[in-house]
Amino acid sequence: MDFSITEIANLANLRLTAEETEELRADFEEILQFAAQMQEPEGTAHDPEDLPFLREDVPSPSLTQEETLQNAPAVRDGCFVLPRAIGGKAHA
Amino acid sequence: MRNGEKWTVQTLARALRGGKCSARELTLACLKRIEACEPEVHAFLTVTREKALTAADRIDARLAAGEELPLLAGIPMAIKDNICTKGVRTTCASRMLENFIPPYDADAAERLHQAGAVLLGKLNMDEFAMGSDTGTSAFGPTANPLDVSRVPGGSSGGSAAAVAAGEAVFALGSDTGGSVRQPAALCGVVGLRPTYGRISRYGLTGFAPSLDQIGLVTRDVPDCAAVLAAVAGFDPRDATSSRVPVDDYLTGIGEGVRGMRAALVRESLEESSPGVRRELLRAAARLETLGARVDELSLPFLRDMLPAYHILSSAEASSNLARFDGIRYGFSATDAADWQERIRESRSRGFGREVKRRILLGTFVLTKEQYGPCYEKARRLKGKTLASLRTALSYYDFLLLPTSPEVAWKREEKRDPVAMYRSDLFVVPASIAGLPALSVPFGMDQGLPVGMQLVGRAFGEKELFRAAHALEEGKA
Numbered sequence: 001m002d003f004s005i006t007e008i009a010n011l012a013n014l015r016l017t018a019e020e021t022e023e024l025r026a027d028f029e030e031i032l033q034f035a036a037q038m039q040e041p042e043g044t045a046h047d048p049e050d051l052p053f054l055r056e057d058v059p060s061p062s063l064t065q066e067e068t069l070q071n072a073p074a075v076r077d078g079c080f081v082l083p084r085a086i087g088g089k090a091h092a
Numbered sequence: 093m094r095n096g097e098k099w100t101v102q103t104l105a106r107a108l109r110g111g112k113c114s115a116r117e118l119t120l121a122c123l124k125r126i127e128a129c130e131p132e133v134h135a136f137l138t139v140t141r142e143k144a145l146t147a148a149d150r151i152d153a154r155l156a157a158g159e160e161l162p163l164l165a166g167i168p169m170a171i172k173d174n175i176c177t178k179g180v181r182t183t184c185a186s187r188m189l190e191n192f193i194p195p196y197d198a199d200a201a202e203r204l205h206q207a208g209a210v211l212l213g214k215l216n217m218d219e220f221a222m223g224s225d226t227g228t229s230a231f232g233p234t235a236n237p238l239d240v241s242r243v244p245g246g247s248s249g250g251s252a253a254a255v256a257a258g259e260a261v262f263a264l265g266s267d268t269g270g271s272v273r274q275p276a277a278l279c280g281v282v283g284l285r286p287t288y289g290r291i292s293r294y295g296l297t298g299f300a301p302s303l304d305q306i307g308l309v310t311r312d313v314p315d316c317a318a319v320l321a322a323v324a325g326f327d328p329r330d331a332t333s334s335r336v337p338v339d340d341y342l343t344g345i346g347e348g349v350r351g352m353r354a355a356l357v358r359e360s361l362e363e364s365s366p367g368v369r370r371e372l373l374r375a376a377a378r379l380e381t382l383g384a385r386v387d388e389l390s391l392p393f394l395r396d397m398l399p400a401y402h403i404l405s406s407a408e409a410s411s412n413l414a415r416f417d418g419i420r421y422g423f424s425a426t427d428a429a430d431w432q433e434r435i436r437e438s439r440s441r442g443f444g445r446e447v448k449r450r451i452l453l454g455t456f457v458l459t460k461e462q463y464g465p466c467y468e469k470a471r472r473l474k475g476k477t478l479a480s481l482r483t484a485l486s487y488y489d490f491l492l493l494p495t496s497p498e499v500a501w502k503r504e505e506k507r508d509p510v511a512m513y514r515s516d517l518f519v520v521p522a523s524i525a526g527l528p529a530l531s532v533p534f535g536m537d538q539g540l541p542v543g544m545q546l547v548g549r550a551f552g553e554k555e556l557f558r559a560a561h562a563l564e565e566g567k568a
Binding site for chain 2: 003005008011012020023027031068072080082083084
């Protein structure tokens with residue numbers, strides 16, 4: 001089976017050590033084997049009863065700005081602070 | 093408090109109302125027990141001593157004023173650390189959330205609070221509920237209080253251990269693929285995974301939302317019925333919450349199993365250890381003696397459910413845990429040079445090995461190449477499981493199978509990966525089908541408790557309680 005663990009790690013925003021990469025390769029191969037062994041069931045992938053209902057689109061009480069920001073690593077002027085998206089150089 | 097483990101919600105509620113003890117005394121007794129047991133058991137990640145005593149005093153004052161209070165008022169309990177508790181640290185046993193203080197209560201926590209139950213603290217678990225032995229917690233493992241060299245099961249190992257040790261009268265846990273039932277079985281207590289949608293998931297940190305369900309750990313079946321009545325109910329904040337009315341679960345719980353039809357799952361006989369198999373057959377015979385009819389039923393797809401479960405749950409986890417970005421809350425790699433590195437480094441350092449493994453596995457099965465052969469195939473198997481179990485349960489009142497194929501194993505025992513994987517074999521089908529399932533202690537093997545599992549119809553918790561209570565009473 002041909003797949004790139006590094007590519008999958010990039011998609012998941014994770015950095016892996018060489019050892020972890022090797023372990024995962026074995027894991028993935030195992031899960032592919034298991035998946036191949038599963039019976040091929042008939043029918044569709046979606047059970048209509050799975051669909052959740054949606055609540056009415058009306059405003060209701062929610063967290064305050066202060067509560068929303070209380071666990072943030074860095075806050076300035078009521079906003080989350082994050083490193084600059086373009087041009088490198090950390091901000092916070 | 094040597095006999096703390098014999099206390100139940102029912103007896104304590106009577107004692108409180110009869111003036112035989114106060115809520116403060118109960119809370120202090122539990123806190124003392126926690127102090128004595130924790131060095132070895134490590135079921136708790138946070139103990140909220142002062143808050144608990146304040147809450148207990150408030151209940152005592154209301155009782156003294158002659159107020160009629162709900163059954164759970166003044167009863168000390170604890171909550172798994174992936175269920176949000178306003179103002180009380182909620183870590184998911186992860187470095188990622190080591191300092192996270194939720195600004196809101198989960199619906200189930202709020203309902204317990206309103207019922208007057210006293211929160212003692214937050215319970216250890218496998219990191220983000222991913223594991224079967226409470227060994228992946230970033231803050232160290234929990235031990236089985238019945239034999240501290242053994243595992244308590246997982247992922248709600250802290251919940252089961254705290255109740256089994258007499259540190260709390262009952263506990264909330266969460267069950268994605270057996271995480272309440274399996275530890276309950278290994279620690280000799282009762283564990284319930286209710287029907288999907290019965291208890292709101294609002295405030296439960298998502299692992300795999302189509303499978304996640306808050307569950308209960310109690311000392312006996314009537315306690316489980318009493319706690320479910322308090323925490324179940326419709327919640328508009330959870331789109332999958334059910335509007336089916338909540339039953340009066342305690343009424344008729346002692347009516348027995350006469351006339352009920354049970355299906356003993358044949359494959360579970362083949363997959364269990366000799367001791368567990370013996371107890372399963374004894375439980376079936378017991379039910380027959382009590383007037384139920386027990387047939388053997390084959391569920392040939394049982395073995396396919398495990399890979400399907402791992403594929404579905406990992407896929408959902410990969411999507412769910414994408415929210416941890418080191419910016420809004422949780423661990424943050426503030427030394428990272430730029431925005432993307434901040435996200436990658438925060439996740440790489442904040443998550444433990446098992447969590448990363450599952451996120452990657454989930455990302456993998458959702459790639460264009462694997463979506464069809466892995467994810468979609470597993471979804472179809474889910475549909476098939478649901479249909480087969482519905483057919484079986486249109487005739488039978490419940491399925492009978494062990495909760496775990498073996499009793500609690502030693503922590504240091506080297507287990508081959510297949511055995512570890514197989515330990516979830518019997519709990520996964522009810523999770524995938526969203527059906528209620530209860531584990532009740534029945535018999536012993538090698539001096540350790542065995543759990544029997546009863547799987548019922550959607551929203552048929554009342555019948556499950558009745559049958560499980562009959563087994564529980566008849567176990568002597």
